[in-house]
Amino acid sequence: xxxxxxxxxxxxxxxxxxxxxxxxxxxxxxxxxxxxxxxxxxxxxxxxxxxxxxxxxxxxxxxxxxxxxxxxxxxxxxxxxxxxxxxxxxxxxxxxxxxxxxxxxxxxxxxxxxxxxxxxxxxxxxxxxxxxxxxxxxxxxxxxxxxxxxxxxxxxxxxxxxxxxxxxxxxxxxxxxxxxxxxxxxxxxxxxxxxxxxxxxxxxxxxxxxxxxxxxxxxxxxxxxxxxxxxxxxxxxxxxxxxxxxxxxxxxxxxxxxxxxxxxxxxxxxxxxxxxxxxxxxxxxxxxxxxxxxxxxxxxx
Numbered sequence: 361x362x363x364x365x366x367x368x369x370x371x372x373x374x375x376x377x378x379x380x381x382x383x384x385x386x387x388x389x390x391x392x393x394x395x396x397x398x399x400x401x402x403x404x405x406x407x408x409x410x411x412x413x414x415x416x417x418x419x420x421x422x423x424x425x426x427x428x429x430x431x432x433x434x435x436x437x438x439x440x441x442x443x444x445x446x447x448x449x450x451x452x453x454x455x456x457x458x459x460x461x462x463x464x465x466x467x468x469x470x471x472x473x474x475x476x477x478x479x480x481x482x483x484x485x486x487x488x489x490x491x492x493x494x495x496x497x498x499x500x501x502x503x504x505x506x507x508x509x510x511x512x513x514x515x516x517x518x519x520x521x522x523x524x525x526x527x528x529x530x531x532x533x534x535x536x537x538x539x540x541x542x543x544x545x546x547x548x549x550x551x552x553x554x555x556x557x558x559x560x561x562x563x564x565x566x567x568x569x570x571x572x573x574x575x576x577x578x579x580x581x582x583x584x585x586x587x588x589x590x591x592x593x594x595x596x597x598x599x600x601x602x603x604x605x606x607x608x609x610x611x612x613x614x615x616x617x618x619x620x621x622x623x624x625x626x627x628x629x630x631x632x633x634x635x636x637x638x639x640x641x642x643x644x645x646x647x648x649x650x651x652x653x654x655x656x657x658x659x660x661x
Contacts, residue, residue: 592631
């Protein structure tokens with residue numbers, strides 16, 4: 361992304377429904393109108409938020425997307441345990457049914473719907489596969505949590521969220537084994553994001569893991585939502601929030617744009633190329649102090 365500035369709206373709130381509505385309203389765009397929307401949540405496991413997307417956040421997001429004029433809304437996911445069991449444990453299925461949101465369980469996709477991708481310069485040995493619904497989505501909306509990642513990712517925000525669009529060993533591929541044993545893991549996470557582009561990213565930081573993660577960890581109260589169309593900007597703000605809350609050495613002692621997930625995403629042109637290309641904007645007066653503090657951390661690089 362050259363020469364443009366990515367806006368990231370920040371909302372100071374402990375109310376998830378209010379956070380979703382305020383962030384979308386302040387962002388001031390409507391990519392959902394008249395389109396078939398696919399939501400990619402953080403359902404890697406059924407652990408309570410921020411271990412996974414909070415049910416209230418997801419319900420509020422679906423309701424807002426309907427208000428924005430979505431033609432249809434689906435949720436697509438591939439979890440670490442069997443996906444359907446994760447959704448059942450979370451109790452999300454009756455909520456999705458009530459909200460007229462179709463479930464696309466990537467575990468049930470036939471082999472032909474895991475599409476092979478092998479971008480030039482990739483650190484994956486022989487490329488990777490991505491769920492076809494992600495690649496063909498008219499309007500992809502990604503929603504994640506605020507947390508660190510103790511198994512090599514360092515943090516798991518909007519870029520890492522999309523590891524869930526790649527199949528697991530139970531689908532007959534060894535991609536997750538390759539990812540988690542590679543010294544290039546963080547670069548490979550960014551590379552998964554290359555073949556597709558979310559139209560909207562909404563992040564829930566009401567609670568955060570500031571150490572350990574991604575399923576359980578040391579908690580902190582973030583009381584924040586942020587939204588943007590730019591995955592790099594979303595993650596830069598997420599890392600800034602972790603710094604603001606006080607996190608582990610891998611977060612605190614590394615500059616934001618030196619984090620390998622972000623640095624590789626910049627190389628691939630997936631979003632803002634520098635702090636100067638990110639504008640952190642408060643959604644309202646109550647959010648101004650936090651937005652200014654986070655913006656200042658982002659600008660430190």
